[in-house]
Amino acid sequence: MDEPRISTPIHVPRPAGPWQGVHENLTRLGNAVVHTTWGEWLPAALTAPGLRRLLGRDWTRYRRIPDATVRYRFLAARLLVKYTAAAALRVEPETLDLAYRLGGRPYLRGFDQIDLSLTHTGDLMAVGLSRHGRIGVDAEPADRRMRFDLLQAQMCTPTEAAELAPLPEGEQTAQTLRLWTLKEAYTKALGQGMRLGFTEFGFGLQSGRLLAPDGSPASRGEWAFATHPALGRRYLLSVACHDTGLDAADDTSVRTMLDPGFLAAMAHEQPG
């Protein structure tokens, strides 16, 4: 098994979908990435019946965000996560409990058939789902100028610096930005964010593979990475996917996850 492939991000303009692409990508490649703008989702979010129930434990957090823009973006992003996950699990979004691990990574309580990651920047928001293992997504505005000379010490391994240094300035800035999003996506997949120093690991600019700082391979093909343009090239969206190699079931539906034999036997053994 070499690197698994990562599916191309799909634009889903509203909670009503269409979600067919998510099902297809999850079945075929084991992962799916959805992107949209919070502006597109906000009207539906604000008029959603039972918003409090839909937000669950995030309701209090939502209500306490003082800045209206930040609050609405938070709301739209939570809805995007819930609707995307609900599509994959084939349940109603309000039945899902979006929980957070110690490092802040969101997950679906009770449903470990899907790992997920969320990113938002500017008006873009994106969610990645995977049934093979950890997933991390990160987006940045494509025109964000990331100066290699200023950021090199903070984010590059010696191998990366040696690859980036000779590039023409425009290409260098673009590759630095790509590298940044890849590093964000990878550390988000690990649930650690910048607690894992960006100079402790790197990527081959050409190969796109995960490398140790000295340039040696850092994985045996468990990780796959991709960078895509999004919203008409306005954003750069990077995805990091880990594959545990368990060859998980295609089926991610909640309805089928509890073994019928075990359920029947438990019902049979337990006193009335």
Added chain:
Amino acid sequence: MTAPASTTVGHDSHNSPDAPPGHGQLAGRPTPAPTAASGPDGGAPPGAAERADWLEKLLGDPDDAHNPHGYAALLAADDRREVPAATETLLTDAGMNAEFVPHELGGRLVRPDILARVLRPVFRRDVALGFGHGITSLFGASAVWAAGDEHQRRQAARVLLAGGRTPILHHELAHANAILRDEFTARSAPGGGFVLHGRKDVVINADRADAFVMYARTATSTGPRSHSVLLLDPEQLPPGGLHRLPRALTPGMRGSRFSGLMFTDCPAEADTLVGALGDGVPLALRTYQVNRCLIPGTVVAGVDSVLRFAVRAATTGRPAGAPPRRWHPVLTGVFADLLACDAMAVTALRALSLLPDSAHLLAAAVKMTMPDLLREDLEELSTVLGAHGYDRGPRYGGFQKLVRDLPVAGLGHAGTAACQAVIVPQLRTLAHRSWFRTDEPAGRLFLPSAPLPAFDYRRLTLTGSDDVLTASLIGSAERLGPLRTTGGAWAALADLAEAFVQEMRALREQCAALPDIARAALVDPRACALADRYVLVLAAAACLGVWQGQDGTDTFLSDPAWAVLALTRIGRRLGVAVPDLPDGTTQPVLEEVLARYRDRRSFDLYDTQLAG
């Protein structure tokens, strides 16, 4: 099912409380020289602590580059996709398999908590080795221990005591992954016996099994009687009936020998049936309880080693061996998690002996929570390891290997879902009948050195629905309440205990309102999230139980600091409001981490001396 009379396993206050009956006590006897004599006994001492210590010494210093059983050799074997042959031979010669055979059949299996403890030296070095040369044979043989007739029990014991392997051929479970996918069928043959058919592609040790324990489909209908267990001797099968398929290369446990098997209209004698026709699924549920406790109870030792790598990375070259302040929360937090994991695993392992009718709840809970928590810990430790985390050499290479091996050990989503299938249907009943009603368990449940009734697979049932752990949590919270005024860690612990009790109240209300799904096919998705919250509360309850159950001989475990830290982390995972850590809470935990690292002592409840 007949339940043999319960006996209490020999026990005294010396450091060998867990000797099998008839072996006498070893207190005061010097530790045997670290050599393995051949034969089923292998020279292993009878006491649990002594045996774990003996095995640890036998395997030697893992950091010694010249040790044939050290990290250098184990990682090199993994790299070559081979089992570590020299270490397998060492373990065979040491009579390791006797650990998986009940005492009355000539083995050393007396209690599951003792088994987990004795296996930790192996798992500390190589989780894949612990699976491949070890517990997967027990996963198979356990059905024979639980329901086999005398002949079958002796047959399986003979195979294992001779150093053989008895892998399990799983039936297919919902949302199956590669290991749980596909299953065999066993049709009744006209003249008696069975005709076996089907294939599975990923079975550990399929190429070198001395007996197979097959969970075969014997009925076309679904329901509780759809499968049966067969004990198959490959030598006794007619030629052409069984085809061995090529090796399956797996990204995790790379060196382990996974391969496929195909049965083609293969006859099998009637006496291969273990238990009664249709016993398969209930037998799986009964015996998997042990596996579900055993996996976290052994794999915790692998993460123990990774915490050691992280402390090494954080302290190497530092003044006075003090890690940078920014790593204190990670090192102390993961240590607290390891103690929490061990508290829950040991409690569940002990429940198998003490509460054989209702241990299935706790067993499913520990398997649902702990592999996941340990994986999070590895990710957290990756921040401290930094670039060392990608190092393939013997000093740190065990980290990446465990990252690869751990998901295979836990079986991922399919493993979780199998446990949810035990807990979800009981939530409503628990809410109506047990929570806030059941009495607290005997205190010895929580104290690893306290005596227990002898364990017997035949006594495990699924009939109990009393949750004693929640009762213990509620009792602990009541006892801690008055101590709140003392402030500091005691007050924090009281607040934490109360927060978990509040969570239980909420769970009781929500679970009581669930539809009765025990007899319905439809699952309310909310029930799966409730089950997830519930098992985290049980993790907290086990921690509090172990902390409160201390007899005062261990000053660190008797101190509330580790429990406050562990419960805070569980509470944050649960999303309940947790109090701020009181000043000075992490300091004693950090000191203990560094002291255990320096003195080469294990990061688990047993605080064992390690080799090297």
